[in-house]
Amino acid sequence: MKEKYSGLDISQFISSILIIFIHSGRMFENDLAQFILKSGLCRIAVPLFLITNGYFYRKMSLSTPNYLPTYVKSQLKTYLLWSIVYLPYGLQMLSTFNIEAKYYPLALIFALLYLGVCYHLWYFPALIFAIWLVEKLKKYLSYKLLLVLGFILYSFGALETYSSYTRGTALGQMFDQYKSILFTSKNGLFFAFIFILLGFIIHDFQQAKIFKQNILVKLIISIFIYCLEGKVIFNNQGYDKNFIFSLIILVPIIFLLIIQSKFKWNKSWILRSYSKKLFLLHPMFLEIIKVSVENSGVEKFQGFPLFISTLSSCLVCIFIVDKIINSSIFNHRILKIPKL
Template sequence: MTNPARSRALDLLKIAMAIAVVGIHANPVAPLGRTAILLTGDGLFRIAVPVFLVINGYFFAQLAEGAPMRAWLKRLGFLYVAWMVLYLPVSWRSFEAQPLTGILRDAVLGYWHLWYLSGTFLAGALVILMRGWGTRALVLVMLTSFGCGLAITWAVSWGGIEGKIWYHRNGLFLCLPFFLAGLLIRRHDLAARFSLPALGLMAGLGVVAVLAESLLLSALAPHGVAHDNLLSLALAAPALVMLALRLPLGSAGRELGQYANGIYFTHVAPCALLFRYFREDLSRPVIFALTLGIALVMTWGLIRSGLARRLL
């Protein structure tokens, strides 16, 4: 999760995606109706996590070339445990209201947005086991895991099985394929193989496809759709990352990336508390703005205190 030669464009993309995650959880346009939600919180904003995963896989490829893997896994494990503990003052109600099986599941998979850490840990561990594999084998694994996630999503949406979101939104069926996509982009320098206009076109088509798929599946699926696993994300997320890699914005220090990580990790605390205690008093746009503003202040505090190096 670190990079010695940071890209300013990539860090700016991460900040945009972190704000999109805030939009998923505190969608400011939700009062405008279902179509607005499908285009934003269940559409455009869903690109965020796959983009993060592609970026993680891209920089993980550097580690896979020879650096020790145990330190990377230890770092992810520490982040997961640390944030799960830090969120206990907010999450305890969720744990208290569940049976033992639910408590154990959330302890393993993660509270709310922290599933991303446990999922990335699993994806990274699997990639470590496959690091000596050739590209064809990795592509086959990537397509198979991505296809399984789609199949489970569609089976639930069309009533084929009774499922929960963690059946497909997990380290195996969501994190692994995008993590591998990032690794393969780095391994074969795929961003350099396309012109900047071509990457812009691919990213634009991917974004439009995400919006179209969100609307289409909502109209067709009788049991609704979990928008974490969308077919169009397979184009949108890698294309956006490759576009950012090619943009000539120069290098940056750690702080931009830390703000992106900080917004992601801290925003659920103010978001959950604002909805819990002020849902009737504050509008969605106000809750979104307060959530983002508080997350920025909390991140600033972590950076200035020196804790960002441990927690972000």
């Protein structure tokens, strides 16, 4: 991204911090405060990442012939590298399930293709699959039909969020059977597809009136709708809170406001670099800190202390590594951290 997207650099850095919030456990004793932070504010982060990826993939694909294989290869390289880094964690997690050791290779293949060997790495197979699927389907279907398809897929995924409302029904039983096999609907088909698609649409029609007029008014209305849906979810909480229908409206409007902003900061690339590294590194620091503190006698280390210690440790590590990389002693190419 160039400097004219300074707002996106800042928003991605904030989004990375919100993701650390999500993974840091319970923040507040009060249920409503906890819900507002983690199931309200923080849930904007991943859809914003996905729309951004969709937008810039579409931008590059129009100027670079046969860009899809290049993009997929780049993402796969990053994904496989960090899967190796987090493989010990994945093996440790496998040991907590009732799985015979001889089935570990199959379980790891399933994790690589779907869940990720660490809880944040699901993003890569979801991103790659969604980009590939949107790119292929748009050759045969209009954006209107793709939006309808995306909404239907998202609606099925939302049975995870709204499971308390469908419990005991045929729909609820169907989703429970799905969940017993594939664990979650937060994947490239049901979750990432519609946000990648929205990134494509925003890129292709960003000069249309609907994307240019009364954006602030639309933001206020979408936040109001988001709060109303949040109240519905809070009153009867399902398995998880990843799927919120109003995110489909709210996050594109936020993205539009950011890319239409005239704000510029020549150093915004620093935050862009830090956001990628924060996303990739934070589970390593989070898990090491949590286990170390709990082994010292603390019953359960989570919330703001875990968040602050994880964030500060990551930032210090990134700063030191960047200094080493930029020094004359090391070649930049050797230690370069792959892009998201």
